[in-house]
Amino acid sequence: MDVLSDAIAAVRVGQPSSNRLRVSGDWCTRLAPYEGAGFHVVLKGSCWLLPDGGAPVSLGTGDAVLLPHGTGHVLADSPADAETVARAVPFEDRPGMQQPYGRAGFDDVEMLCGKYRLDRSRAHPLMAELPEVVHLPNRVGSHPELRSAIDLLGRELDTRRPGSFISVPSLLDLLLVYMIRSWMAEDATGAWPGVLTDPVTAAALRALHADPAAPWTNDRLATEAGVSRPTLTRRFTGLVGRPPMAYLTWWRLTLAATLLRDTEESLATIAHRVGYGTPYALSHAFKREFGATPGRFRSRTGERITA
Structure with a gap:
């Protein structure tokens, strides 16, 4: 195994989960802090991620965001204010939030949302160093492996086909690897991207x-x-x-x-x-x-x- 694979394997437990969802109009939902990592990928439209204690993050079509420490957050159609946060409905309680519903509309927002269950009792420093929010904006030509994994996962979740019980968790594991790889390729402040590119230490x-x-x-x-x-x-x-x-x-x-x-x-x-x-x-x-x-x-x- 390599360092990144070992770092993930040391903390990952159980099966990851995900949903494809669509919302429209005025909407706002809260996801509570979680013993694991959460992710969102915007397939269509735009929205805002409002992490607890952090600055709002604008998400556009093709953007991916990883919350590696399970930070509680709000997803909404507009930036944060006291009223927006106060009216946030728990994700599990909002009708239609976990499955596509209704007819597709011009102003719909479509997303992939999911979670990884992690045991952080002995997290590798590479995982511990990840920021509270890893935002990976969609840029033409950047992170092609990540984009391919997102496309494949979206298709699998659109229509459950034979073998999806194995393919979906496997694609979710691949998505986690690609999101962390993408962060390492772009991060200029963390120690571990430098550790793994130094030829002596990496060897x-x-x-x-x-x-x-x-x-x-x-x-x-x-x-x-x-x-x-x-x-x-x-x-x-x-x-x-x-x-x-x-x-x-x-x-x-x-x-x-x-x-x-x-x-x-x-x-x-x-x-x-x-x-x-x-x-x-x-x-x-x-x-x-x-x-x-x-x-x-x-x-x-x-x-x-x-x-």
Whole structure:
């Protein structure tokens, strides 16, 4: 796996969901804060997204917006004011908001709206760095993969065809990857777009994520990245925020937590998969990092995810 795939896999749980909807006239609806990430894609018309505590965002045809931290927000036909926010109807309670309804009209707004369920107990810093709102305006020639995924998803949701039970969640997962990729291509302030474009740090991260159980040392990792050990340590620590072996320890334990959450594998099997010689060694390091034994962590996480 690569860093972005691992970062998403570490937090994603359950199946994503989405709806294609159409509204017209004066309308305003609220989506409550969510333990996950939400997205909207404007297929026709224009509207406003009013994030809690943030500035209004104007959305036009072809625009995509990701709310990676589940920020509560209002969707409306006009910019924010006290009256607009006060009259917002909960998304779940507004008749017709979750399915296309009525005849198509000239002033209709058509959108794809959806959610990803995420477990942020051990979010990768790449995911944690995402802003509250990632707005990806539609520009000719930009992000062709994202546009293709949006088109395919829209067609699948228009008419449920054989295989849609598999195709729709798969397309939603692809949409999330493309939205984050697009943000990384355009963001000029975040650390992680720079991390993954730096040849030394990117090579080291690819190696660690490809085989986290390997007996890595700074010298071996430096050889993999094609630089000296001091150069690797300086570049990696400066960009990632922690030395290579500290990052490896953190990632091994994060991966162990993901396996405890998502599988029924034994502690011995998990220890082997993440590079610990014995279940005891993993348990000791895990408790020091998480404040709970692996068994207790697995039990609590299962209760939280199924709640």
